[in-house]
Amino acid sequence: MAYVMLESYALAIVDFSDYVAKNKDDEKGWYWRARARFGFGEAEQALNDLDRALELNELYAPALVLKGDIQAARNQYQAAIKMYTKALEIYIFDLDVVLKRIECFMKVHDYERAVKDCSEILAKFPDYYQAYYLRSSAYKALLQLDKAEADINKGLTLDPDKQNSLAMFSRAMCRMLQGKFDGAVADLRTAAFVDSPDRAAYSLHFCIALGASGRPQDVRAEYELAKKNLPAIVGEEDSTSAGRYCSLHCRRGGQAGPRSGGNQ
Secondary structure, three states, X not given: OHHHHHHHHHHXXXXXXXXXHHOOOOHHHHHHHHHHHHHHOOHHHHHHHHHHHHHHOOOOHHHHHHHHHHHHHOOOHHHHHHHHHHHHHHHOOOHHHHHHHHHXXXXXXXXXXXXXXXXXXXXXXXXXXHHHHHHHXXXXXXXXXXXXXXXXXXXXXXXXXXXXXXXXHXXXXXXXXXXXXXXXXXXXXXXXXXXXXXXXXXXXXXXXXHHHOOOHHHHHHHHHHHHHHHHHHXXXXXXXXXXXXXXXXXXXXXXXXXXXXXXX
């Protein structure tokens, strides 16, 4: 399949090369050859084509977006942000482009601007639950944990998957950081019993949360169920040390930190 796609890109490069040879002032031809070149793995040549397209029409938004995509793929996130921002000045608002810019903001730790973009999405699409999850991640990075938790709560009310294990895990981490260990236990219990590739990891965190909540007997019981999956969680070499970490919670009686009290 990959070979077929590469062959298609190679043929497209030939076709668009013929086109731009005859239509050198058409920015669309340069743009489409750039797309083919990027798909074929020729990122530098694609950028050259996009620069030519933008010389012909600096307001050609598709070229700005594609240039941002290539820069983001090369970890040039600040440069990509500039391209997406220019494109949004032309498009006014485009959900896909805003989402791409949010991803770049998160990569460069510009969480305030990520929050702002997520809020803009939600102002236009209040039922777009993914934006709540994205904004929650930014809030969590800013240590605004109450807002992060509130966004996950809102996202889960809108999410068709009411037991979204990743969302449950994210909320559990927010609650752990706030000392809401009983609430974290509830979330991780749900996540650990949902069939997902990360189920083993959720089981381990479930044991840790039980220990932190001051329930050593429960930790021992759950740890016995979870420990067989430890190699899948942390790798064969580290499974012993991870097991010792969980066992330590049992021996310490689960005194891993302050409790907030009550199921939250």
